[in-house]
Amino acid sequence: MHIRGDxxxxxxxxxxxxxxxxxxxxxxxxxxxxxxxLPVVVFDLDSTLxxxxxxxxxxxxxxxxxxxxxxxxxxxxxxxxxxxxxxxxSLEDVWEIKKIPTDIGPFDHHFKHxxxxxxxxxxxxxxxxxxxxxxxxxEFVNRLHEMxxxxxxxxxxxxxLMAFGTFDxxxxxxxxxxxxxxxxxxxxxxxxxxxxxxxxxxxxIKTLGTVVASFENEPKNLVAMARVFDPDTMNxxxxxxxSDHPAPAGKSIYRIAEFHF
Numbered sequence: 304m305h306i307r308g309d310x311x312x313x314x315x316x317x318x319x320x321x322x323x324x325x326x327x328x329x330x331x332x333x334x335x336x337x338x339x340x341l342p343v344v345v346f347d348l349d350s351t352l353x354x355x356x357x358x359x360x361x362x363x364x365x366x367x368x369x370x371x372x373x374x375x376x377x378x379x380x381x382x383x384x385x386x387x388x389x390x391x392x393s394l395e396d397v398w399e400i401k402k403i404p405t406d407i408g409p410f411d412h413h414f415k416h417x418x419x420x421x422x423x424x425x426x427x428x429x430x431x432x433x434x435x436x437x438x439x440x441x442e443f444v445n446r447l448h449e450m451x452x453x454x455x456x457x458x459x460x461x462x463x464l465m466a467f468g469t470f471d472x473x474x475x476x477x478x479x480x481x482x483x484x485x486x487x488x489x490x491x492x493x494x495x496x497x498x499x500x501x502x503x504x505x506x507x508i509k510t511l512g513t514v515v516a517s518f519e520n521e522p523k524n525l526v527a528m529a530r531v532f533d534p535d536t537m538n539x540x541x542x543x544x545x546s547d548h549p550a551p552a553g554k555s556i557y558r559i560a561e562f563h564f
Contacts, residue, residue, distance in 0.1 A: 304549035314553035325564035341512030348458040356390035378413040428468020439562030461493040505531040522550035
Protein backbone atom coordinates (compact mmCIF):
# COMPACT_ATOMS: atom_id res chain seq x y z
CA MET A 304 0.00 0.00 0.00
CA HIS A 305 1.29 3.46 -0.90
CA ILE A 306 0.34 7.11 -0.41
CA ARG A 307 0.69 10.14 -2.67
CA GLY A 308 4.12 10.34 -4.32
CA ASP A 309 5.00 6.76 -3.41
CA UNK A 310 1.80 5.55 -5.05
CA UNK A 311 2.75 7.35 -8.26
CA UNK A 312 6.27 5.92 -8.17
CA UNK A 313 5.00 2.38 -7.68
CA UNK A 314 2.11 2.48 -10.15
CA UNK A 315 2.22 1.58 -13.83
CA UNK A 316 1.12 4.39 -16.14
CA UNK A 317 0.68 4.38 -19.89
CA UNK A 318 3.18 6.57 -21.72
CA UNK A 319 0.64 8.86 -23.46
CA UNK A 320 0.81 12.57 -22.70
CA UNK A 321 -2.16 14.36 -21.18
CA UNK A 322 -3.36 15.63 -24.55
CA UNK A 323 -2.97 12.17 -26.06
CA UNK A 324 -5.02 10.65 -23.22
CA UNK A 325 -7.86 13.12 -23.76
CA UNK A 326 -7.74 12.61 -27.52
CA UNK A 327 -7.98 8.88 -26.94
CA UNK A 328 -11.09 9.37 -24.78
CA UNK A 329 -12.66 11.36 -27.61
CA UNK A 330 -11.68 8.70 -30.15
CA UNK A 331 -13.11 5.88 -28.06
CA UNK A 332 -16.29 7.85 -27.47
CA UNK A 333 -16.69 8.29 -31.23
CA UNK A 334 -15.97 4.61 -31.80
CA UNK A 335 -18.61 3.52 -29.27
CA UNK A 336 -21.18 5.76 -30.94
CA UNK A 337 -20.35 4.39 -34.39
CA UNK A 338 -20.80 0.87 -32.99
CA UNK A 339 -24.28 1.78 -31.78
CA UNK A 340 -23.28 1.88 -28.11
CA LEU A 341 -23.88 4.60 -25.53
CA PRO A 342 -20.48 5.88 -24.29
CA VAL A 343 -20.36 6.84 -20.61
CA VAL A 344 -17.67 9.08 -19.12
CA VAL A 345 -17.34 9.47 -15.35
CA PHE A 346 -15.89 12.52 -13.58
CA ASP A 347 -15.12 13.18 -9.94
CA LEU A 348 -15.59 16.84 -8.93
CA ASP A 349 -13.27 18.05 -6.13
CA SER A 350 -9.66 18.27 -7.34
CA THR A 351 -10.73 16.72 -10.65
CA LEU A 352 -13.13 18.98 -12.53
CA UNK A 353 -12.73 21.71 -9.90
CA UNK A 354 -9.74 23.21 -8.11
CA UNK A 355 -10.83 23.61 -4.47
CA UNK A 356 -7.79 25.51 -3.20
CA UNK A 357 -9.59 28.87 -3.25
CA UNK A 358 -12.41 27.33 -1.20
CA UNK A 359 -9.99 26.26 1.51
CA UNK A 360 -8.10 29.53 1.32
CA UNK A 361 -11.24 31.62 1.81
CA UNK A 362 -12.32 29.49 4.76
CA UNK A 363 -8.96 29.98 6.45
CA UNK A 364 -9.00 33.71 5.78
CA UNK A 365 -12.45 33.89 7.37
CA UNK A 366 -11.17 31.85 10.31
CA UNK A 367 -8.24 34.23 10.82
CA UNK A 368 -10.61 37.21 10.72
CA UNK A 369 -13.21 35.67 13.03
CA UNK A 370 -13.68 37.29 16.48
CA UNK A 371 -13.16 33.91 18.15
CA UNK A 372 -9.57 33.70 16.84
CA UNK A 373 -8.36 37.11 18.00
CA UNK A 374 -6.64 35.35 20.89
CA UNK A 375 -4.69 33.06 18.55
CA UNK A 376 -2.02 35.69 17.92
CA UNK A 377 0.89 33.36 17.10
CA UNK A 378 -1.02 31.28 14.55
CA UNK A 379 -2.66 34.31 12.93
CA UNK A 380 0.76 35.89 12.43
CA UNK A 381 2.14 32.75 10.81
CA UNK A 382 -0.84 32.69 8.44
CA UNK A 383 -0.66 36.39 7.59
CA UNK A 384 1.00 35.76 4.21
CA UNK A 385 -1.13 32.72 3.37
CA UNK A 386 -2.05 32.41 -0.30
CA UNK A 387 -4.17 30.03 -2.41
CA UNK A 388 -1.00 28.35 -3.67
CA UNK A 389 -0.27 27.22 -0.10
CA UNK A 390 -3.39 25.07 -0.04
CA UNK A 391 -2.99 21.32 -0.09
CA UNK A 392 -5.34 18.42 0.61
CA SER A 393 -5.57 18.92 4.37
CA LEU A 394 -4.99 21.58 7.00
CA GLU A 395 -2.18 19.44 8.39
CA ASP A 396 -0.41 19.94 5.07
CA VAL A 397 -0.97 23.70 5.19
CA TRP A 398 0.28 23.96 8.78
CA GLU A 399 3.39 21.98 7.79
CA ILE A 400 4.11 24.34 4.87
CA LYS A 401 3.73 27.38 7.13
CA LYS A 402 5.80 25.67 9.85
CA ILE A 403 3.07 25.95 12.48
CA PRO A 404 2.99 23.28 15.22
CA THR A 405 -0.25 21.35 15.59
CA ASP A 406 0.32 19.68 18.96
CA ILE A 407 2.52 21.98 21.07
CA GLY A 408 1.13 24.18 23.82
CA PRO A 409 -1.52 26.66 22.67
CA PHE A 410 -0.97 25.71 19.03
CA ASP A 411 -2.84 22.45 19.65
CA HIS A 412 -6.01 24.35 20.55
CA HIS A 413 -5.52 26.77 17.63
CA PHE A 414 -5.26 23.94 15.14
CA LYS A 415 -8.25 22.01 16.48
CA HIS A 416 -10.34 25.19 16.37
CA UNK A 417 -9.25 25.93 12.78
CA UNK A 418 -9.92 22.38 11.63
CA UNK A 419 -13.42 22.34 13.12
CA UNK A 420 -14.14 25.72 11.53
CA UNK A 421 -12.79 24.54 8.15
CA UNK A 422 -14.55 21.18 8.15
CA UNK A 423 -17.95 22.71 8.92
CA UNK A 424 -17.64 25.03 5.92
CA UNK A 425 -15.69 22.96 3.40
CA UNK A 426 -18.28 20.18 3.46
CA UNK A 427 -21.15 22.57 2.87
CA UNK A 428 -22.38 24.43 -0.20
CA UNK A 429 -21.79 28.01 0.96
CA UNK A 430 -18.16 28.18 -0.18
CA UNK A 431 -18.50 26.28 -3.47
CA UNK A 432 -18.60 29.62 -5.30
CA UNK A 433 -14.86 29.91 -4.65
CA UNK A 434 -13.99 26.75 -6.60
CA UNK A 435 -12.46 27.23 -10.04
CA UNK A 436 -12.65 24.80 -12.96
CA UNK A 437 -9.55 22.77 -13.72
CA UNK A 438 -8.06 24.20 -16.95
CA UNK A 439 -9.87 22.80 -19.98
CA UNK A 440 -12.44 20.88 -17.93
CA UNK A 441 -15.55 22.77 -19.05
CA GLU A 442 -14.65 22.52 -22.73
CA PHE A 443 -13.71 18.85 -22.54
CA VAL A 444 -16.87 17.71 -20.74
CA ASN A 445 -19.07 19.71 -23.11
CA ARG A 446 -17.25 18.30 -26.14
CA LEU A 447 -17.98 14.75 -25.00
CA HIS A 448 -21.62 15.52 -24.22
CA GLU A 449 -22.15 17.26 -27.56
CA MET A 450 -20.71 14.17 -29.28
CA UNK A 451 -23.38 12.03 -27.61
CA UNK A 452 -21.66 10.73 -24.46
CA UNK A 453 -23.49 10.15 -21.19
CA UNK A 454 -21.80 12.32 -18.56
CA UNK A 455 -21.79 11.09 -14.96
CA UNK A 456 -20.54 13.27 -12.11
CA UNK A 457 -19.59 10.89 -9.30
CA UNK A 458 -18.62 12.77 -6.15
CA UNK A 459 -18.05 12.17 -2.47
CA UNK A 460 -20.10 15.29 -1.72
CA UNK A 461 -23.33 14.45 0.10
CA UNK A 462 -26.98 15.13 -0.67
CA UNK A 463 -28.03 16.73 2.68
CA LEU A 464 -25.42 19.50 2.73
CA MET A 465 -24.12 19.89 -0.82
CA ALA A 466 -26.65 18.77 -3.43
CA PHE A 467 -28.25 22.12 -4.26
CA GLY A 468 -24.95 23.98 -4.22
CA THR A 469 -23.38 21.37 -6.49
CA PHE A 470 -26.20 21.63 -9.03
CA ASP A 471 -25.82 25.42 -9.02
CA UNK A 472 -22.05 25.12 -9.39
CA UNK A 473 -22.27 22.84 -12.41
CA UNK A 474 -24.88 25.04 -14.10
CA UNK A 475 -23.11 28.32 -13.36
CA UNK A 476 -19.90 27.06 -14.95
CA UNK A 477 -21.70 25.82 -18.05
CA UNK A 478 -21.31 22.10 -17.46
CA UNK A 479 -24.09 19.87 -18.82
CA UNK A 480 -26.54 18.99 -16.06
CA UNK A 481 -30.31 18.42 -15.87
CA UNK A 482 -30.17 17.44 -19.54
CA UNK A 483 -30.46 14.15 -21.36
CA UNK A 484 -27.44 11.93 -20.83
CA UNK A 485 -26.29 13.60 -17.61
CA UNK A 486 -26.39 12.36 -14.03
CA UNK A 487 -25.07 13.65 -10.73
CA UNK A 488 -24.43 10.98 -8.10
CA UNK A 489 -23.79 12.15 -4.52
CA UNK A 490 -23.52 10.27 -1.24
CA UNK A 491 -26.95 9.85 0.37
CA UNK A 492 -25.40 10.37 3.82
CA UNK A 493 -22.53 12.64 4.82
CA UNK A 494 -20.47 10.11 6.78
CA UNK A 495 -20.79 7.24 4.32
CA UNK A 496 -17.39 5.83 3.33
CA UNK A 497 -16.26 7.30 -0.01
CA UNK A 498 -14.72 4.08 -1.27
CA UNK A 499 -17.76 1.95 -0.50
CA UNK A 500 -20.05 4.57 -2.03
CA UNK A 501 -18.07 4.99 -5.25
CA UNK A 502 -17.62 1.28 -5.85
CA UNK A 503 -21.34 0.73 -5.38
CA UNK A 504 -22.09 3.62 -7.72
CA UNK A 505 -19.66 2.19 -10.29
CA UNK A 506 -21.76 -0.98 -10.43
CA UNK A 507 -24.81 1.14 -11.27
CA ILE A 508 -22.92 3.24 -13.80
CA LYS A 509 -21.93 0.09 -15.71
CA THR A 510 -25.60 -0.49 -16.50
CA LEU A 511 -25.96 2.88 -18.26
CA GLY A 512 -23.81 1.99 -21.27
CA THR A 513 -20.19 1.45 -22.23
CA VAL A 514 -17.93 3.16 -19.67
CA VAL A 515 -15.23 4.69 -21.85
CA ALA A 516 -13.30 6.50 -19.12
CA SER A 517 -13.32 7.43 -15.45
CA PHE A 518 -11.44 10.47 -14.08
CA GLU A 519 -10.44 10.51 -10.41
CA ASN A 520 -7.79 12.18 -8.22
CA GLU A 521 -7.93 9.75 -5.29
CA PRO A 522 -5.70 6.69 -5.86
CA LYS A 523 -7.71 4.42 -3.56
CA ASN A 524 -10.94 5.23 -5.40
CA LEU A 525 -9.33 4.97 -8.82
CA VAL A 526 -7.84 1.53 -8.18
CA ALA A 527 -11.00 0.16 -6.57
CA MET A 528 -13.31 1.40 -9.32
CA ALA A 529 -10.95 0.05 -11.98
CA ARG A 530 -11.73 -3.40 -10.61
CA VAL A 531 -15.45 -2.76 -11.07
CA PHE A 532 -15.38 -1.28 -14.56
CA ASP A 533 -14.68 -3.38 -17.65
CA PRO A 534 -11.04 -4.00 -18.62
CA ASP A 535 -11.37 -1.66 -21.62
CA THR A 536 -12.35 1.34 -19.47
CA MET A 537 -9.70 4.08 -19.37
CA ASN A 538 -8.96 4.75 -15.69
CA UNK A 539 -7.48 8.24 -15.63
CA UNK A 540 -5.62 9.65 -12.63
CA UNK A 541 -5.68 13.43 -12.48
CA UNK A 542 -2.52 14.51 -10.71
CA UNK A 543 -3.67 17.40 -8.55
CA UNK A 544 -3.91 16.79 -4.78
CA UNK A 545 -5.00 13.69 -2.93
CA SER A 546 -5.47 12.42 0.59
CA ASP A 547 -2.94 10.33 2.50
CA HIS A 548 -5.21 7.27 2.42
CA PRO A 549 -3.09 4.31 1.29
CA ALA A 550 -3.84 2.51 -1.94
CA PRO A 551 -2.39 -0.49 -3.73
CA ALA A 552 -0.19 0.34 -6.69
CA GLY A 553 -2.21 0.89 -9.85
CA LYS A 554 -1.74 -0.92 -13.14
CA SER A 555 -2.68 0.19 -16.66
CA ILE A 556 -3.48 3.72 -15.48
CA TYR A 557 -3.58 6.86 -17.60
CA ARG A 558 -2.47 10.19 -16.17
CA ILE A 559 -3.25 13.87 -16.84
CA ALA A 560 -2.71 17.17 -15.01
CA GLU A 561 -5.44 19.22 -16.72
CA PHE A 562 -8.07 18.90 -19.45
CA HIS A 563 -6.61 20.89 -22.34
CA PHE A 564 -7.08 18.77 -25.44
